[in-house]
Amino acid sequence: MNQETEKTLAFFGRMTANLTHEFKNILAIIQESAGLMEDIMAISPLAKDKYQERFNNSMNTIKNQLQRGMEMASRFNRFAHSPDHNSAELELGETMVHFCTLTERFARLKHITLQADSQNGQEIKITTNPLLLYMVLFYSLDACLSVLPAQCEIRLISAKKDENAAVEIACTGKQAPSPEQFFTGLRQSNAWGELENTAEQLNAELKCNTDDLRFYLILK
Amino acid sequence: MAGEVNGKTAIRILLVDDEEEFVTTLSERMEMRGFDASVAFDGQKALETLKTRVPDVMVLDLRMPGIDGMEVLERVKKTNPEAQVIILTGHGSYKDEEQARRLGAFDYLQKPVGVDTLVKSIQKAYQQKIESAYAAEPSDESQR
Numbered sequence: 001m002n003q004e005t006e007k008t009l010a011f012f013g014r015m016t017a018n019l020t021h022e023f024k025n026i027l028a029i030i031q032e033s034a035g036l037m038e039d040i041m042a043i044s045p046l047a048k049d050k051y052q053e054r055f056n057n058s059m060n061t062i063k064n065q066l067q068r069g070m071e072m073a074s075r076f077n078r079f080a081h082s083p084d085h086n087s088a089e090l091e092l093g094e095t096m097v098h099f100c101t102l103t104e105r106f107a108r109l110k111h112i113t114l115q116a117d118s119q120n121g122q123e124i125k126i127t128t129n130p131l132l133l134y135m136v137l138f139y140s141l142d143a144c145l146s147v148l149p150a151q152c153e154i155r156l157i158s159a160k161k162d163e164n165a166a167v168e169i170a171c172t173g174k175q176a177p178s179p180e181q182f183f184t185g186l187r188q189s190n191a192w193g194e195l196e197n198t199a200e201q202l203n204a205e206l207k208c209n210t211d212d213l214r215f216y217l218i219l220k
Numbered sequence: 221m222a223g224e225v226n227g228k229t230a231i232r233i234l235l236v237d238d239e240e241e242f243v244t245t246l247s248e249r250m251e252m253r254g255f256d257a258s259v260a261f262d263g264q265k266a267l268e269t270l271k272t273r274v275p276d277v278m279v280l281d282l283r284m285p286g287i288d289g290m291e292v293l294e295r296v297k298k299t300n301p302e303a304q305v306i307i308l309t310g311h312g313s314y315k316d317e318e319q320a321r322r323l324g325a326f327d328y329l330q331k332p333v334g335v336d337t338l339v340k341s342i343q344k345a346y347q348q349k350i351e352s353a354y355a356a357e358p359s360d361e362s363q364r
């Protein structure tokens with residue numbers, strides 16, 4: 001197995017493990033809510049009236065979790081199809097929302113908020129390699145999570161930079177490191193090396209704004 | 221030490237998971253089965269709870285914000301080795317299971333788990349706790 005294949009498999013492994021973990025949580029909540037309804041009914045058919053509110057709550061929980069599961073499954077399915085074509089047309093803002101939904105749990109585990117945004121709400125269409133784009137976004141996120149403390153925020157903003165489509169990665173937070181510490185930490189992280197290599201494959205330029213905690217992936 | 225439910229001695233359990241709906245509902249179901257159940261939504265809260273209320277059995281998730289389950293397990297086994305810990309997680313890595321068992325986890329269960337399977341595991345863990353406590357007591361002969 002060559003190095004590129006290994007890298008891609010490792011990326012897919014992390015994404016898949018994360019998403020199946022979310023699915024298991026969803027299934028566990030549905031199972032317990034349905035189980036509680038069954039327990040209530042097993043006490044006596046009349047118990048349903050006594051516990052009507054709890055019964056209804058469990059029913060709503062099941063419906064909400066089904067919705068959460070269906071959305072996650074659709075996004076996961078779309079992600080799984082990303083290696084199908086070397087080139088596809090994407091709307092960048094929508095792709096950011098999609099990516100953030102898939103990876104929000106990585107940030108949540110570190111008490112960090114991850115958010116997708118778009119510059120002036122404008123639509124930006126790009127033709128690119130979807131898999132490599134996901135990979136550069138993932139390594140960007142991974143690098144940021146390795147240096148930011150809890151309670152910070154990471155925003156992935158679809159933007160235009162010098163006439164090119166770009167992703168702006170902007171980090172903020174009261175406890176956030178100084179720009180110097182931030183960029184030193186990023187460059188020392190394993191994810192940053194992977195990011196540089198993959199950005200090159202994607203023909204994207206990596207540009208750091210060392211005045212604050214912000215860098216850009218300029219898609220050419 | 222076991223608690224009380226409806227005047228009867230009950231196995232005291234602490235359920236630790238950041239999926240609040242899951243752990244709250246599971247707690248209700250455990251109470252319906254005669255356990256004295258309480259919940260914590262993260263590792264830090266679980267460790268704080270231990271200072272005032274040591275459970276007989278802790279049911280612990282691994283991946284949680286802040287202090288993760290593996291660290292909670294390690295600390296619990298240092299401060300309250302008598303408490304039995306069952307890992308209940310959506311994380312299926314062999315390495316994690318191996319590490320958890322090495323750190324002293326009584327059982328390693330995958331989410332979603334059937335309630336009967338969990339109840340049986342809790343009862344076995346409690347039994348183990350009782351047996352360990354008897355084994356640790358000095359025998360009559362050694363007291364003479």
